[in-house]
Amino acid sequence: MKGIDKNDLLWMYRKMKTSRYFEQRMEKAYLEGKQPVFNIGAGPVPGEMHLSTGQEPAAAGMLVHLTKDDTVTATHRPHHQAIAKGVDLKKMTAEIFGKKTGLGKGKGGHMHLFDPDVKFSCGGIVGAGMPHAVGAALANKKMETDRVAVAFIGEGAANSGAFHESLNLAALWKLPFIVVVEDNAWGISVPKNKSTSVATNDIRARAYGIKGYLVKDNDPMEMYRVSREAVERARNGEGPSLIEIETYRFLGHFQGDPELYRDKAEVPKLREKDPIERLKKYILKEQEVTVMELEAIEKAVVNEVDTAFEFAIHSEFPEPEEALEDVFA
Amino acid sequence: MQTTQEKIKKLTGSKAMNLALRQEMERDPRVFIMGEDVGKYGGIFGSTTGLYEQFGAERVMDTPISETGFIGAAIGAAAEGLRPVAELMFVDFHGVVMDQIFNHMAKIHYMSGGHVKLPMVLLTAVGGGYSDAAQHSQTLYASFGHLPGMKVVAPTFPRDIKGMLAAAIRDDNPVVFMFHKTLQGLGWMDQLDASLGPVPEEAYTLPLNKAQVVREGRDVTIVGAQMMTVEALKAAKKLAERGIEAEVIDLRSIKPIDSETILKSLAKTHRLVVADEDYFSYGITAEIGALAASDGFRYLKAPVVRLATPDVPIPYSRVLEKFVIPDAKDIVNAVETLVTA
Numbered sequence: 167m168k169g170i171d172k173n174d175l176l177w178m179y180r181k182m183k184t185s186r187y188f189e190q191r192m193e194k195a196y197l198e199g200k201q202p203v204f205n206i207g208a209g210p211v212p213g214e215m216h217l218s219t220g221q222e223p224a225a226a227g228m229l230v231h232l233t234k235d236d237t238v239t240a241t242h243r244p245h246h247q248a249i250a251k252g253v254d255l256k257k258m259t260a261e262i263f264g265k266k267t268g269l270g271k272g273k274g275g276h277m278h279l280f281d282p283d284v285k286f287s288c289g290g291i292v293g294a295g296m297p298h299a300v301g302a303a304l305a306n307k308k309m310e311t312d313r314v315a316v317a318f319i320g321e322g323a324a325n326s327g328a329f330h331e332s333l334n335l336a337a338l339w340k341l342p343f344i345v346v347v348e349d350n351a352w353g354i355s356v357p358k359n360k361s362t363s364v365a366t367n368d369i370r371a372r373a374y375g376i377k378g379y380l381v382k383d384n385d386p387m388e389m390y391r392v393s394r395e396a397v398e399r400a401r402n403g404e405g406p407s408l409i410e411i412e413t414y415r416f417l418g419h420f421q422g423d424p425e426l427y428r429d430k431a432e433v434p435k436l437r438e439k440d441p442i443e444r445l446k447k448y449i450l451k452e453q454e455v456t457v458m459e460l461e462a463i464e465k466a467v468v469n470e471v472d473t474a475f476e477f478a479i480h481s482e483f484p485e486p487e488e489a490l491e492d493v494f495a
Numbered sequence: 496m497q498t499t500q501e502k503i504k505k506l507t508g509s510k511a512m513n514l515a516l517r518q519e520m521e522r523d524p525r526v527f528i529m530g531e532d533v534g535k536y537g538g539i540f541g542s543t544t545g546l547y548e549q550f551g552a553e554r555v556m557d558t559p560i561s562e563t564g565f566i567g568a569a570i571g572a573a574a575e576g577l578r579p580v581a582e583l584m585f586v587d588f589h590g591v592v593m594d595q596i597f598n599h600m601a602k603i604h605y606m607s608g609g610h611v612k613l614p615m616v617l618l619t620a621v622g623g624g625y626s627d628a629a630q631h632s633q634t635l636y637a638s639f640g641h642l643p644g645m646k647v648v649a650p651t652f653p654r655d656i657k658g659m660l661a662a663a664i665r666d667d668n669p670v671v672f673m674f675h676k677t678l679q680g681l682g683w684m685d686q687l688d689a690s691l692g693p694v695p696e697e698a699y700t701l702p703l704n705k706a707q708v709v710r711e712g713r714d715v716t717i718v719g720a721q722m723m724t725v726e727a728l729k730a731a732k733k734l735a736e737r738g739i740e741a742e743v744i745d746l747r748s749i750k751p752i753d754s755e756t757i758l759k760s761l762a763k764t765h766r767l768v769v770a771d772e773d774y775f776s777y778g779i780t781a782e783i784g785a786l787a788a789s790d791g792f793r794y795l796k797a798p799v800v801r802l803a804t805p806d807v808p809i810p811y812s813r814v815l816e817k818f819v820i821p822d823a824k825d826i827v828n829a830v831e832t833l834v835t836a
Binding site for chain 2: 487
């Protein structure tokens with residue numbers, strides 16, 4: 167690939183590894199207190215848990231091109247996006263453990279992570295973050311910056327009103343806005359071909375007169391390339407883009423999902439094409455990077471994540487009365 | 496309800512709902528279901544398990560995440576004479592579709608001078624208590640109860656769930672049917688005794704506008720719905736050990752409120768505690784408090800006590816959530832203060 171930066175690839179590798187290892191630990195922590203009988207409200211991490219394992223290229227391939235001043239709105243499945251955006255991992259982990267030291271002092275939880283220092287937010291309502299990113303892009307334009315705003319959504323959200331209204335506004339106002347549609351093929355149990363009138367959402371970009379891209383087969387390198395182009399266009403005032411990436415959901419919609427709706431053979435097949443392993447192979451083959459360098463990254467990742475978990479686990483819970491604080495400014 | 500030689504089965508709230516849907520779909524070909532994950536998945540809260548297999552994709556329709564679209568379409572289909580049951584997983588998700596609900600579903604009958612009927616049901620889950628945080632844990636009784644033109648029900652026990660869902664489907668008006676997640680008897684949540692109960696197997700209906708006295712007592716009336724009814728019963732048991740006999744009223748209907756049952760109880764006990772999992776302001780506690788002040792003033796020997804989730808979004812962390820949602824302990828404390836005052 168032309169003009170590819172080795173450091174970008176190593177950055178992507180690190181972020182994808184961080185997300186993967188973070189979620190491996192989170193998966194275990196989530197199951198604590200939920201065995202042998204699964205009770206969604208039990209254990210150190212209660213409530214719903216949506217993991218992004220397998221979807222890492224969507225976040226890393228885009229966010230490698232952004233700075234902390236660019237805005238990201240993310241989904242109910244936000245860990246890979248948050249990690250690649252540079253959200254404080256200790257505070258994020260503490261939030262998911264419901265601790266006072268968390269991003270939202272224990273009030274938000276895993277679906278509601280807010281880190282204004284790196285302009286990151288996410289939410290539990292499908293498609294709802296997209297207009298917020300349009301608003302951020304509008305602000306960027308009004309304030310005459312070259313900052314961009316990126317909304318991550320799932321393919322299910324592309325059938326909501328918010329999606330279509332946002333695209334029209336972003337196009338109408340020619341905003342530095344990009345939407346990344348993470349097509350993991352499933353809206354909980356509903357396959358894409360049962361929810362979406364077109365095969366791929368990049369086609370829909372045409373209806374709004376904006377640029378549409380399709381990244382096939384969860385390819386980290388292609389995501390990197392396409393995103394770079396979209397971000398450059400946005401920064402140069404050339405308007406919004408839509409990128410759809412065919413990605414993989416290795417796990418259930420949420421942890422505890424019996425997944426009776428999909429073929430048992432699907433996930434093992436997807437796992438054979440693990441995007442992190444693919445990126446690793448590419449880096450070793452195409453770049454002057456040694457196995458030892460990658461191992462050093464892997465070690466650093468484990469250390470960073472373990473430190474975050476230690477911090478979260480040993481942090482204090484909020485006092486009950488703190489529930490009444492922070493409703494108003 | 497008929498009481499002749501019924502076959503009674505013990506069912507969970509979820510299975511009771513499921514049976515009502517099945518029987519109504521068998522009885523009336525105009526009934527069909529639309530919603531997210533109601534097909535093969537069988538509903539996230541199990542309400543449509545097996546219906547896709549029995550009735551097929553034409554009558555148990557998985558929809559895209561297009562709430563304005565499919566709930567709007569339910570309104571259109573109902574206006575044509577079909578009887579759609581639209582499920583929208585969490586009550587919290589209704590934000591995106593409120594226009595269809597309060598400007599259309601609730602008003603079309605009225606605006607048409609009664610010429611257009613909308614015999615439809617909007618099914619949705621309410622309730623917190625399991626750390627699902629601010630956008631998945633609300634109990635928005637009042638938001639729906641406030642708007643004229645729709646009936647709003649929130650039954651607690653499996654027998655009521657089945658009979659009232661059947662009645663909602665047969666009703667010629669739009670009915671918002673709220674079920675409480677924790678009372679569904681789902682394998683993956685807290686297991687409550689109240690989520691399992693005797694249910695007649697044959698089809699039957701129950702009135703959509705009647706509360707029920709679920710425990711008789713002479714000293715105080717406690718009014719609640721769903722989990723607050725369950726907590727009130729728990730509290731009543733504790734209070735009985737201390738010689739205080741509480742009467743517990745399960746509201747069942749949020750709109751209309753059955754004022755007759757409440758006032759009758761008040762005439763006997765002279766004291767009132769209202770417990771609500773919904774937010775404090777403009778909610779059930781205010782509504783029933785106002786009822787007591789206006790129509791039951793002469794019965795009251797003490798001020799009405801309002802227990803509700805304070806005016807804050809539902810927090811995630813377990814300690815915080817426990818603090819905001821009222822429980823049996825809060826009710827016991829309130830009653831003890833009230834009775835000794």
